[in-house]
Amino acid sequence: TVSRYGQFKEYEALGRMSTVSHSSDTFIDANTERELGNEFFKKQRFNDAVDCYSRSIALSPTAAAFANRAMAYIKLKRFRDAENDCSEALDLDDRYIKAYSRRSTARKELGKLKEAIDDAEFALRLEPQNKELKKQFEETKSLLQKEILKKVSGASLRSVDNSPVLGKSNIDVKKNIQQNLHPITTVSSVTTAETSAKTRNTKKIAADSNPEDIAFEILLFPSILISFFFFFFRSQKKIMDQKQKLTASVQELAANAANVAKVEAAKNIVPPTSAYQFEVDWRRLSGDRNAQARLLKVTSPSALPGIFKSSLSASLLVDIIRCIGMFFSEDTALGIEYLRNLIEIPRFEVIVMCLSSADKIDVGRIWDEVFSQCSEDCYREIIHDLRPRF
Template sequence: MSYIKIKRQAFQEAENDCTEALNLDDRYIKAYSRRATARKELGKLKASIEDAEFALRLEPHNQEIKKQYAEAKSLYEKRILQKISEQEKQNVGKLDTKVNGHIIQPVSSSTQRKQMTAVEDHTKINKSGKQAWKVSVQELASRAASRANVLAAQNITRPTTAYQFEASWRGLSGDRALQAKLLKAIYPRELPYIFKNALTVHILVDIIKCVTTFFM
């Protein structure tokens, strides 16, 4: 808390202290809350959301942590929207599109708007082309997900706390094979020390589903 009060110069130290505290006691709610604050100030918004979310699972009616979670999530969403907006501006500046076999290149802002309208009209008319575009986007998303899963499989490490386990488990969501690999990385004798009394119902049910699929 002292590091947080010092503000800008010491947010990293605050995060490090909270991490050390959680290594000693992974149910220490104040450590999650203060680390969420430090990470938000450091710009680590996704990690801040995860800390607040895990703290809420331990103490669902904590109003302060609910507020933290909402603030971090709002900032994260604004950042995503800003990135999308910047990307769209870059795309408009680089517009080079074929419509009816003719190449359209940017000349001015007003011309670009007219050209974009023409492209949109052409897309609406050419429904089969639109469907093909959707398919290609789905294929790209699928390939990206596959690559992400390969990288995740290479980086699976044995968790030592319930927080680390849940973060890894959520990161592998949707791929039971990788989740099974994570379970196999944990020695059974370590389970009571990892989860203590922090194992939530939905995680337990998810683990059981994975076990019934891969360990029968």
């Protein structure tokens, strides 16, 4: 009774905390509701936690409140709602690591493995030393690889099973082994019979046995054994050859699938609105500089500082500079606009300082061989002034 009364009082107190009292001067703010939601979450009262987070969002929407409600939705297996809340959180703060991680979890449960990997990888880029993020990324990546191989292997195995050549070889091997096993069975039965008879009547066996027949059987057995192993190893070699062909086929199909995915991605290039979207699209187009150039060109130069804010990585910066170098001679004015706006990204100087020695040499080479070779006098001074920033 005391325990139940205590639980009742605790719930009553929480209820009073979660209700705005018009008779008092105090007002429960969004942060208080969120903290109360955290308390409910710790007690595994996820529906109550969702209610508190929802009130917090209604009072003042924040990335933390959306991400917390997403986690409660995940516990309730409401993965679609969790995905939407994480996206809302990232619209408010595109560097909120928990939102990427939780959206990755929700998307994995929804079967969106490629998108789940993108989220996990981007979160890991923001916090490379996070062991939990590394584990999440590797597990999701492994799950996607298994699913792809399962689909491709299934298709390849069906085609191999329907192959008339392979079917015939298996039947022939089976017949050869059976034919060569038959004499062994005969010899074995004869030997067993003789042993049994010898046990019953040793003298009779000695009288009835023919020395020439026994000698013939002893000489015949090794040749049968050799024949058996010959056909056995030959069948194994054929099986290994087929496995190698199947492996090559699976790898070829997987490579073709990846190429098709890149082609489809190149067809559907849209202006990115966040650093996450830009990096995901950029990686999907990796290996196709022309497609990456199209992605950059559909992104307004003046939008770069707002898109990247403080989440531009050193490796992506170098990639963008390489891409600008591709079309710089054809569209110098556009190239300069991109260079001008890159330096407006927050923490740009810090990013440049983080470039590796090889990247610095590469950027210097592009600058000297491409940008500095501009033939138009009106741009030379601008390029000269921009050079120290890079």
